[in-house]
Amino acid sequence: DGGITQSPKYLFRKEGQNVTLSCEQNLNHDAMYWYRQDPGQGLRLIYYSQIVNDFQKGDIAEGYSVSREKKESFPLTVTSAQKNPTAFYLCASSIGVGSTEQFFGPGTRLTVL
């Protein structure tokens, strides 16, 4: 089955620690995205990548970093610089940036204690 996987489903970290969220897709999509979701605020774009070895900041990139070494993978690191990291994180992919449809993974809920 083609799709997007995110792991783990739930993640707990102590304050001050960096943490990396995994996102893998086997849809052969060029573009991948990371969103943050907080209650009542909808989805906010953190980073996106149009192609391997290239990525751009979204609306709320501060305190986050990404890499895109493989087409299938787009991991997100939440650094200790992110002031309020507890949130639900969604990864998505599309054929290309500006493509008409994004496909979403199941999400990772990060809780920083």
Added chain:
Amino acid sequence: AQSVTQPDIHITVSEGASLELRCNYSYGATPYLFWYVQSPGQGLQLLLKYFSGDTLVQGIKGFEAEFKRSQSSFNLRKPSVHWSDAAEYFCAVLASKIIFGSGTRLSIRP
């Protein structure tokens, strides 16, 4: 600037009743519009999309939406809701990137 507004934060309807979720957008050109649904703790699933042509679009799970350019609206409708429709619904517009509304949470009254 492009934007999407979903004026209703939370709606409760009785099972079997009709549903309309409101969405207004701001975009200069002809928009590409979407409705997504999110069950608790899950990712988003595309319900339907509008690009051009017939302004009434049919989607999955019995949903439909109507594009009204004069009102800058793309409201989602369903004639009879089921308890399984309880979820959060997001309207979105494709500009240089996809812009999501803040969502409407739908609860179903038994």
